[in-house]
Amino acid sequence: MEYIEEQRSEGTDPSASPFESVDTNTTPDTEYSLPGSPISKPSPPNDCRSVARQKLAQLTLEEKVSLLTAADFWRTKSIPSKGVPAIKTSDGPNGARGGIFVGGTKAAQFPCGVSLAATWNKRLLYAVGQHLADETKARSANVLLAPTVCMHRHPLGGRNFESFSEDPLLTGKLASKYIQGLQSKRVAATIKHFVANEQETHRLTIDSLLMERPLRELYLRPFEIAIREANPWAVMSSYNLINGTHADMNSHTLKDILRGEWGYDGTVMSDWGGVNSTVESIKAGCDIEFPFSSKWRFEKALKAVEEGRLTMGDINAAVENVLTLVERTKSGDMSIEEAEREDNREETRALIREVGAEGITLLKNRGQVLPLDPNTTRVAVIGPNSNRAIAGGGGSASLNPYYNTIPLDSIRAVAQREVVYAQGCHIHKWLPVASPFCTDKSGEPGVTLEWYSGDRFQGDVAVTQTRTNTDLFLWDSAPLAQLGPEWSAVATTYLRSRATGKHTISFMSVGPGRLYIDGELALDLWDWTEEGEAMFDGSIDYMVEVEMQAGKPIELRVEMTNELRPISKQKAFNMTHKYGGCRIGFKEEDQVDYLQQAVDAARAADVAIVIVGLDAEWESEGYDRKTMDLPSDGSQDRLIEAVVEANPRTVVVNQSGSPVSMPWVDKVPTILQAWYQGQEAGNALADVLFGRQNPSGKLPTTFPRRLEDTPAYHNWPGENLRVLYGEGLYIGYRHYDRSKIAPLFPFGHGLSYTTFEYGRPSLSRKVLTESAPIHLVMAVTNTGAVAGSETVQIYIRDDKSRLPRPEKELVAFEKVFLEPDETKHITVSLDKYAVGYYDDSVPAWIAEEGTFKVLVAASATDIRRSIAFEVRESFTWTF
Structure with missing residues (x-):
């Protein structure tokens, strides 16, 4: 699933869920299930396409066209009278999140795509697919929007962590096993994003310009391998243009190659908000548009049939493909969709830990600093990522995990000697969410949300909700059924600091927003104009300092609506209302010298373990990285230099989904690339550090010495909404071979504790x-x-x-x-x-x-x- 950028429409956002939907975590009885129908869950027929054709023959033209657009944000349309149930989709590549983007049903969080690829283990990828199928079913979903198989064209790609590799063969073979595991349990895989979608900068409008050979040999190749070996039941078209034509309406890639040469018999769905035409997208083979929208299909498709611009053959072909996906996943099951549930299994936890440890890559181990002896080694654990859960990147791959394991806790659980901790530095892009310090009106952890119909806070409160997270981007979870297309809301929470001091509160707003602290207006973003860098539309992060007493609560109240901001966009996109929401962050005042603490801890230890890297704010869907350097402002590099000077027996653990600069590489004896390991990140790392697991990860992507050495350096991220794939066939190791440039660590590299x-x-x-x-x-x-x-x-x-x-x-x-x-x-x-x-x-x-x-x-x-x-x-x- 992907984020929707602005689209031209009339009035309110056409991509929001229809008003008859309850919300994104439940299904309206009348829309999706035949009331009073017996609960039956038939087995899938042997020939799903034949059954699809039989049902197709019973549909009216209007019913057929209704199936070509989703019913809400996550589900297809049902036609109960004709035995056509709805099916539900769910993000994403490293876990089945369910229907709410932030703070939804808890789910198993697997290692990210690049970490899965670092295992080079086809057997494990099949097992991951099987367990993801069970997780998808627990979210009452039938289609998982995964795997992501876009190439690592450039190390700054925002979604590299979510994708597998720079190599199409490795990507395709591992994706095939992942898909086979998913579909063995009758959950559809959705391989994405088809095709040439290697950057987030201007992702809806960028035109990827490339020759036919690299298109075939690099960017289409993982899809080709997966379709030949695993036949994913769905393919998601990408946002970008390919040589001048949007992917959802690109006849060359969808019709000539995918359907024609490859004979693909599955279903093509759009990326979320990624349809760009009525006639062309249907004719090219984009079968179903996600999410619900009245912009391109429905009446416009009917009119195109009436005028002869679309034939009944065009409509029937698309509808047959949609019905085939329904048959493959749900057949004629008309039972009411069950509520999402947790399914926290021991065998899944064990698999995640095993896969995590296998993906960790030992880049360097001079002097055999690792593995550590837990009985004799005095360890200092240092760094901004050592005492927090860095489980995954940001965007569609994010979810609410069953639990997290933190490196410091996991190391302490194994080590028999005292473990000393020092944070070392901060790497915040935005202040951390305030949630851990907040309680709602009832005194429970969280935020109270009171919703009003209309955008003027008028009348009685229509809906009251509690959210656990102060990340309140409400793009997929506003209760529109009760509110209508325009709404206003008041979020209230009570913030308690642990220490007395001058602390910092941050606030960013999607639509109009005002932050009140103890009833006083603190930040007025009602008519903000400066846009921030985040996956969702929103302002920059504004901050205010507040004097607070330890344990004494202050009231934070936010007033917000879903009117579109900046106001200039209303005219530009012919739209007055879209999403609303806000994000509240909080950071207590620093009262110590973090760097000196780290140096002191390192000197007192036998081995210093410095855990650094990126996180979901620095590496995410929605934007690309600006630099290969570790954030922020050199603080992590300075920390590593100071620690290794204090203790030559230093292990650097880097958590990131893509390469980072390592100016200290020659000074540090031991380096582990730990990726994003999901809910077992801390335990998997401790297993490798102490030799419980022998590292066997191999790099699925080249680590360059300098950004200037990289293949696409001269063609990134393009200009005037065009990006030239000027490096042609030579991405990744192909480029370093051809240019005779020595990388920092080559593709496929990874050491072991044995030989x-x-x-x-x-x-x-x-x-x-x-x-x-x-x-x-x-x-x-x-x-x-x-x-x-x-x-x-x-x-x-x-x-x-x-x-x-x-x-x-x-x-x-x-x-x-x-x-x-x-x-x-x-x-x-x-x-x-x-x-x-x-x-x-x-x-x-x-x-x-x-x-x-x-x-x-x-x-x-x-x-x-x-x-x-x-x-x-x-x-x-x-x-």
Whole structure:
């Protein structure tokens, strides 16, 4: 699911849920279920498309067109009289959130996409998919809006953490297993975002300009692999344009390639607010528009049929695809949608911990500082991320986890000696939410929300709610059924500080907003004009200092409406009302020297563990990062430099979803890349630090030394709403190979607490043909003292090609677990997909006559073995 930016419409926002909906966490009886119908949950038929066609034949034109737009924010339209139930979608890639964006039903939070990819473990990805299916069902949903398979084109991409890798083969193979696991339990996967959606800057309007070869070989390739191997039941079109045409109406990608060459038989849905036409999007193959909107379809689609601009064939094809998705996930089940529930299972918790530990990547371990001995090592835990839960990035991937594990707590739970803690520095982009310090009118933790119909606070309170979070962006959870399209609300909470001092309160507003402190107007943002950097529309973060006494509450009251701000947008977008909401942050006054505390703690310890990185504010959907440097203002770099000077036995743990600059890399002996590990982040990290788990993660993305070394440096993020993919085929390790630039840490790199030896590979035969693959067999031996896993990476180099090709390309990988001194043989299949490239002059994929070298590697720069085979006669194919 994605955020909706401004669209032209009349009056109120057409993308909000229809007024007959109750809210986004329940389903109206009459709209979605036949009242009094028996509860029946039939098994899916063998041929869902045949059943879809039968139901299609019973529908009127108006009923057909009604199915081409969602019924509310998350659900499809039902037609109970014709046996068509609604199905519910849910974000997202690292957990099934359910119907409320912030503070909704608690859910299992898995490691982020890049961390899943760092495991290089296909078996685990399948298991993750299965558990996500159970979580999706617990949210009473049928479709998970995942996985995200966009490429890591540039290290500043805001959603890199949510995506898998810079390599299309690794991405496609892991996504396939994830999808197979999901759909094995009859939950639809929605692979996204189709296609060339590698940045958040101007994401609704940016035009991605790229040649056909990189489109095919890089950006379409993960989708192609997943559709061939896993057949995801849904594909989500992206927001951006592709070579001048929006993705939802791009006939080349949707019609010619996806439906035509690949023969895809699933359903294409728009990204949320990502439909840009009536006729063109339906004809191109965008079957269903999300969320509910009256902007492009309904009457306009009926009129297009009447005028002959859309044919009945166009309508029927789209509706049949929608009905097929319904049949695949829910069949004729007309039972009332159950309320969302928690399903906090021990086996899911254990899997998340296992997957988290496998994704952690040991980048450097000079002097074998790790693993730590829990019985003898005095540890100092230092850093801004060490005593808080950094579980995931921001945006559609966010959710309300069942629980969090914090590194400091988890380390203390294992260590037998005293563990000293020092924060070291702050890295706030915005002040932390005030929620931990707040109680509502009843005295319980949270905020009281009192809603009024209309935007003037008039009449009686129509709805009263309690929210647990002071992040009150209300874009998907306003009770519009009771309020109507225009509303006003008063949020009240009581804030208690733990210490006496001059503390800081922050306030940002989506629509008009005023913050009162103990009845006095503190911040008036009723007519704000300066927009902030956040996923949702909103003002910048304004701050006010307040003298507070420890434990003595102050009243915070916010008045807000959903009138559109800045006011200039009302005329520009022909819209008066859209979303409303606010965010209240709070930070107590600093009363200590954090850096000196960190130095003192490091000196007193045997080993200093410095936990730094980014968080969901710095790395999120909705915007790209501005720099590869650790935030903020060099504070974390200064902290690391000071700690390693005080204690040379320093371990730096970086939590981020993409590469960061490491100016201290040569001084620090040990570095762990810990990604975002979900609800078991602290425990997974402690398992690796103390040797309970041997790290086996490998980088799915290159860590460059400098931003200037990166492939898209000269073409990021574009200009005048166009971005040229000028690096062509050469992203990631392909670029570093071609340019002969040494990265900081190469693609595929990752150390272990043991060592591995690669045996000499052999091939089942020396000639590859179109119909018969070659099998590579080789031995891997654990030559160290502890058990561990190694990922063997297989690259192919084309010795001579008519068109330019990368120096090498990943074509296969296998992960193998070995006890000390154990040897196992692995077998890897090499087929036509391992040697082909796309030639748009044919146009087709081609395996050219010639010699190919197999490179057996531990990383993109650590080639251990090689062997050659040949293709004696060129051949071509399309899918």
